[in-house]
Amino acid sequence: MSSLVLKRFSSTFTAKPIPSKAHHHIPLPSSSFPSGYALTGIHAGVKKQAGVPDLSVILSTSEHPTSAAACFTRNAFKAAPVLVSDEVLKKNGGWAKAVVVNSGCANAVTGKQGMDDAWAMVKATDALLPPSAKFEHQTLVMSTGVIGQNLPISKILSGIRESKETLNSDFSAWERAAQAFMTTDTFPKLRSRVFKINGFEYRMAGMDKGAGMIHPNMGPATTFKPKQLHATLLGCILTDAAVSPKSLQDALTYAVDRSFNSISVDGDMSTNDSIYALANGAAKGPLIDEETDKEAYEVFKKELTDFATDLAQLVVRDGEGATKFVTVTVKGAPSYRDAHNIASRISTSALVKTALYGEDANWGRILAASGSVPLLPSSSTGEPLTIDPTKVSVTFIPSDGTSPLPVLVNGEPEVVDEVRAKEIMTLEDFEIFVNLGMSDDPEGEAKYWTCDFSYEYVRINGDYRS
């Protein structure tokens, strides 16, 4: 009998080197940071290693009111900081002046103690701000790290009180704040930009973190959508524009869907994913509001979306064990949601991701993944829709400006130049382009960003206890 049993196992693994991510850690000019914010990142003692920042405090020091918006994980097991921050935003109608963040412990699945601890972090940070006649609380909170453990709350509260001494608004302060977000990240993720609306100059800066358990699906805070409550991706975007609370939330919801909700490292959604945006009006520009000046709002929304996309892509760049950064574009779908669902499935397919690691232009796996996603019923007739295989095309697009390589055209496999295919696949960056051919509507297009699946990923997440 045993002659029929094949041996498939090899114990020797030749791993490709993981490319350095150091060049994504760049210096930023102080003039590009928004006015009216003071920040710090300190070691409070959540993490064992001395000196490693694990607590970030971000305050708006603007004399103008500071609007705030958030998108939270849709996971059913929302961590305490998610529930508490949503409550603060809701009570305040979209106003808040501070964000406090700890890494090393997620304060998730921690019951009543967890809620008490999250509230204690809010109150301690509130105490760093001038008292408000209008709002009981003015702080949003975020945590990231291990699930199911309680915070070392007294160390954190001491840290918050002491943070006052190191609050600053220079580049180094922004960088320390970003560092305190990090868990398995290999570099602090901080970006800034200057933009104009109607000739008026604004600035925006933000930090985020995340390398694993990255497949966010975040919805807006309950502030303006009471029926739709919906984090370990953490991000915080700060601008000195003045934006009305509802417009800030609407712009953030749109931006998050097309940025943070369009990335995947491992397909796993966290209990803590949270993106916060603060707009403090310190640039002294006119109020941006979608009702009163739609045009200005649209410019702001686009800037926010582009900026959020930059921040989101950094997470994929730093994905656990990642050697590739791959853009997945799906167009010609009946709807944005269909295009997004298919791009998401391609981006999370283990077979596609291991083929990316193997630098193999395996379009059969891309197609199988695409076809496994049921389309939504027609929005006009409610009829079920199906992909027409004879209309589907797949192309590999290199990032170096050389010619794209069509591998499937209108459902017919091309005779592929394997040498050329290999040239593209060995690049660190390239794009998988799938055209379903069902519609010309630009709304039928979505982008996703993903990385490959390497030996290193298995080591980080499987071998770490040994």
Add this chain to the structure above:
Amino acid sequence: MSSLVLKRFSSTFTAKPIPSKAHHHIPLPSSSFPSGYALTGIHAGVKKQAGVPDLSVILSTSEHPTSAAACFTRNAFKAAPVLVSDEVLKKNGGWAKAVVVNSGCANAVTGKQGMDDAWAMVKATDALLPPSAKFEHQTLVMSTGVIGQNLPISKILSGIRESKETLNSDFSAWERAAQAFMTTDTFPKLRSRVFKINGFEYRMAGMDKGAGMIHPNMGPATTFKPKQLHATLLGCILTDAAVSPKSLQDALTYAVDRSFNSISVDGDMSTNDSIYALANGAAKGPLIDEETDKEAYEVFKKELTDFATDLAQLVVRDGEGATKFVTVTVKGAPSYRDAHNIASRISTSALVKTALYGEDANWGRILAASGSVPLLPSSSTGEPLTIDPTKVSVTFIPSDGTSPLPVLVNGEPEVVDEVRAKEIMTLEDFEIFVNLGMSDDPEGEAKYWTCDFSYEYVRINGDYRS
């Protein structure tokens, strides 16, 4: 700047040995195989290696009419053999007497040529049967292997013609037929059983294949559900019971949902997944029909479901790179579909599967995966339903009969005995048991079977070209 950038990469990987799967390849008594079938497995030349079986021919030789049913992949890119077999079943109203199977080439995404080739396989196999006055075609076809390549059809047609000489019904013929199904499988997957209905004895035998691209979602053939056309998992179940075509299809649909549609190796759905069932009445028992004898039908359905589960589990046992066989049970859900969706998400989570490989009782990852699945709206009120985290419990259940280990009880983390947790996690077989606590209805329970994610998986699917 670069001092902030951490190095995370290690190039040395100590892989655990993959346990031998040889003991799942077992001898079966000839008396356990159903009467009235003749089979063979031969080398037709689809696969390069001489002598390796790549073509299987299965004929019903019963004098009674042979009913046939199928479940096919719901992938939008259905392979030609799927479309052709569905057409044959539909035209015949659920009657067919033969199955022809090739491995080495999937005949998927092969356009018109692919359809012509699949029909040619049907016709060549038809020619091995006595002509039928009633049916133009009597054969179902299946293919598995590489996507996007045409079949070496003349070799296959010669093979079918020559197969007549080796058709037999002894154990060796069944085993050769099962061998011809194999691709990356390490052992032929063949099982048989004897069962009784109302004191009458029947037999059932079947073979399947699959080790990667395993996350089937198959729906019934269009025979009886014309609006719902919906498989590289291949399986074929043969019985000598007499079952009416509709009852055979209904029983198979139920069985496949709770067996083949409840397994995952890598979360990727194929373009070719197909399960066929033939019932040839050669045991000369009374006709089994759900309308005329519900009780007998229910016994048959249960036997078929149990048998399909045995076959499906063999695929997970032989999962690419698998070192673990893990049962995921979700109970207390509002519906079977909710329980099944959550069990599926836990079973496909890269973080859960790498933790299984690392033998780490990481219940936080299990919980995060569970919570990422939206529940269906209430079947009675249509209201959205959400998991109540305070009612959820998670337990690890060892397969050796020793005590289960609760890690989360009603949303509260237990103080876990890490030594005991490690004892359970080092077993090859164990169960992850999640109770959502939302209902006591037995319908709110579903089981899934999955394996771990190892270095070997990455090698098989990423390194194979190098």
